[in-house]
Amino acid sequence: MCYNTDNYSLAYSLLLNFIYHTISYRQIKSVIDQLPGDKSFWAYTSDAHIQMAITTWCKVFGSPKEDAHYSKFSQHPKVSFNDYLLESYQYDIEDWNEYQCIMKRFRDKFVAHSEISRFYNPVPTLDMALNAAFAYDRWTREIMAPDWNENELFGDRIISWTKAIKATLHRLVR
Numbered sequence: 033m034c035y036n037t038d039n040y041s042l043a044y045s046l047l048l049n050f051i052y053h054t055i056s057y058r059q060i061k062s063v064i065d066q067l068p069g070d071k072s073f074w075a076y077t078s079d080a081h082i083q084m085a086i087t088t089w090c091k092v093f094g095s096p097k098e099d100a101h102y103s104k105f106s107q108h109p110k111v112s113f114n115d116y117l118l119e120s121y122q123y124d125i126e127d128w129n130e131y132q133c134i135m136k137r138f139r140d141k142f143v144a145h146s147e148i149s150r151f152y153n154p155v156p157t158l159d160m161a162l163n164a165a166f167a168y169d170r171w172t173r174e175i176m177a178p179d180w181n182e183n184e185l186f187g188d189r190i191i192s193w194t195k196a197i198k199a200t201l202h203r204l205v206r
Contacts, residue, residue: 034106034107034108035105035106035172035175035176036104036105036106039099039100039101039104039105040105040172040176042099042100043091043092043100043101043102043105043168043172044169044172044183046088046089046091046092046100047088047089047092047165047168047169047186048186048189049084049088050085050088050089050092050161050165051162051165051186051189051190051193052193053081053082053084053085053088054081054082054085054158054161054162055190055193055194055197056078056081056197057078057081057082057085057158058158059194059197059198059201060074060077060078060081060201061078063201063202063205064078066205067201067204067205068204068205082155082158083142083143085158085161086135086138086139086143086156086158086161087139087143087144089135089161089164089165090135090136090139092165092168093132093135093161093164094132094135094136094139095136102168105172105175106175109171109175110175111171113167113168113171114128116167116170116171117163117164117167117168117171120163120167120170121160121163121167123160127160128160131160131161134156135156135161138155138156162190165186166186166187169185169186169187
């Protein structure tokens with residue numbers, strides 16, 4: 033099976049970035065009222081994490097023009113990424129397409145171009161985004177098999193990072 037190692041390396045690192053920012057956002061939000069110091073600092077910090085998470089995610093799952101877009105990993109996989117994701121999580125294609133549009137719209141209207149006066153939608157939830165990242169990780173590994181992939185699974189990484197970020201924040205909580 034042919035696959036694009038440059039695309040994989042870029043997408044993998046971007047998705048790690050997405051996961052780290054997602055965990056950071058969620059962990060800060062969970063203790064924000066208990067954190068010391070200026071509350072605005074923590075609000076802006078958590079906002080920066082969610083904005084970076086969504087912007088980074090969109091580089092892999094947003095526009096096919098992006099170098100890291102998932103469609104550029106393998107030209108003719110046995111199972112397309114969309115089919116793999118939909119089957120893995122029992123999503124339907126309309127929900128997945130709508131979710132991608134919601135994420136891109138948030139990035140475009142709120143983060144990248146700051147059209148705040150015309151943007152009234154809530155911050156997207158990131159559960160489907162995380163599931164897409166997990167599915168991408170498994171899908172690419174299946175395509176690359178039996179080639180060696182020494183990268184840590186996203187699921188394992190999220191566990192270790194959540195523990196580390198939680199521990200850091202709890203040292204700050206009074």
